[in-house]
Amino acid sequence: MGADGAELARGVQRAHGTTACEALAAAALPAPGAARGGTAYLNLETGDCVGDRQGLDALLGAGVARVVVGLRHPLLHWRGRSVAALRAAGVRVAVLSEEAPGPGAAGAAHRECLGACLRANDSLLVRARRGRPLSLLKYAMTLDGKIATRTGHAAWVSSPESRARVFEQRANADAVIVGGNTVRRDDPRLTTRRDGGHMPARVVLTRTLDLQPEASLWDTSAAPTIVMTQRGARRDFQAHLRSRGVEVVEFDFLDPSVVVAYLHDRGYLRLFWECGGTLSAPAIQAGVVDKVMAFVAPKVIGGVTAPTPVGDLGFVEMTQALEITEGVWSASGPDMMLEGYLSSTVPSLAALDEELDALLAVRQARAARGGAAGGAGPSAGPGPAGAGGDAGEAAAPAAGAALPGSKGVAEFYKACDEWGALTNFSPHPVRLALEGEGEGEAREWRSVEHYYQASKFHGVAGSEGIVEAVWAAGSPEEAARIGRRAQRGEPGAVRPGWEGEKVGVMVRALRAKFAAHRGPRDLLLRSHTAGAGGTPLSLAEGSPHDSFWGRGRDGRGRNELGRLLMELRAELVAEAGAVGEGELVGQGAGAP
Secondary structure, three states, rough: OOOOOOOOOOOOOOOOOOOHHHHHHOOOOOOOOOOOOEEEEEOOOOOOOOOHHHHHHHHHHHOOEEEEEOOOOOOOOOOOOHHHHHHHHEEEEEHHOOOOOHHHHHHHHHHHHHHHHHHHHHHHHHHHHOOEEEEEEEEEEOOOOOOOOOOOOOOOOHHHHHHHHHHHHOOOOOEEEEEEHHHHHOOOOOOOOOOOOOOOOOEOOOOOOOOOOOOOOHHOOOEEEEEEEEOOOOOHHHHHHHHOOOOOEOOOOOOOHHHHHHHHHHHOOEEEEOOHHHHHHHHHHOOOOOEEEEEEOOOOOOOOOOOOOOOOOOOOOOOOOOOEEEEEEEEOOOOOEEEEEEOOOOOOOOHHHHHHHHHHHHHHHHHHHHHHHHHOOOOOOOOOOOOOOOOOOOOOOOOHHHHOOOOEEEEEEOOOOOOOOOOOOOOOOEOEEEEEEEEHHEEEOHHHHHHHHHHHOOOOOOOOOHHHHHHHHHHHHHHHHHHHHHHHHHHOOOOOOOOHHHHHHHHHHHHHHHOHHHHHHHHHHOOOOOOOOHHEEEEEOOOOOOOOOEEEEEEEEOOOOHHHHHHHHHHHHHHHHHHHHHHOOOOOOOOO
């Protein structure tokens, strides 16, 4: 908003690892200096990736005099840091979640705005407080509580308007989850029904793997499919699925809690459950369902054996019923829709937000006690987040033995995490020519992942379109999806000898990134002394499904990306010793 109260510009971030919404809004201003003395309104405290401050710099560069924030960042390594940095720069900051609403219409508006900010960031709140992705259970039922006829026919319970809202929710999720019964009965596609943009993974849970050889989900050209089953189930069928490009993940015992934990390790923030009552009941019992999206259609089916949205929870008294908190009813064509949170896991979003302050205090106290041991994490520096947590309490293991959660290991995977600036998916562009091109042909790639994926296809006749599609991808995740899908579906498009050359390509991209951006470089150097007694932390790419670049599911993967980063870190440390550490670290723009 300008100094006169008129709206000047808006910005919405596409995804983690992309341009910050504050930077987008600043770029959309009608003229330089138009926001000077004005106010910026943010639903969430600025902060997407440690080592990147484009959002904060955009606010300061625009000259705003005041910033109104809905709530402090839920992730503890960011919580309060940007608010402190803005105040230190002389900007007035108001945080709605920390101010009393007041009486009358102004108080009602305050509560409405805060509620909208909490709902917009519910996935981050659940991730920070519960340590897992937010799970949203969706179902459509008739007025008498049935999701299908007694024969299983369910097309369609709800209206076209309701189905359109479901497609929107799928597009907001990292994964859509169904059970084997749904695959056998409905043969769903589970896509967003649109071309381009984000496509969630389709996840099937089945203990027996008793599924049809041909199903819509086995076509992975539009979106990836992951089948999760119990160890040893139908090995021949597993091979069949893998030959179709379907990923198969085995568990010793398949249940919703281990699935959610695994998907959390993969960096997923939001899960969309579209299963029947056979799976929804154990998911609720496991305590992993946080939110409900229920459509009630003005139809009556009847029938004692017709299925219902939730199977038996074992309740015998109405007092055991789970309540929906913060529920909102709305019309959806002829249907009614309820959205709300399960009180058993989310008593209220505001309560989750308040609990994070207590967790942050514990973290700060722990960091203070461990300070003498040299256990400073990536959030060390100005701002109330203080030192970074539990890293550095034991000597670092070898790179290949970096077990999940090991002490002495800095694990990185999602850009918003504490060590996330080390990932290929962080918002740090690199300017490089593809191998074999002259320096005059260098261009800017939005991330290391963009450059790496495009390099797979460079120089192969007919693959130019894939290279350009990767370059134009709006986020690192989209670039990875395009490259992996093309590699799987068009193996002839991959350049000969790629497997032997990919490490060299990665080295080139990493050197460009850490040479160009001070924030990630500082973070990498900090990991050299963040272990116990100032020893180096081991670096581990935390992918549970990549045993080459990452640590793999059991922590015994090759961890090639972590190894390359540790080699680069050694070079930077040696360089710092040669030219003076302050001179090396002091180049470029730093983290807040």
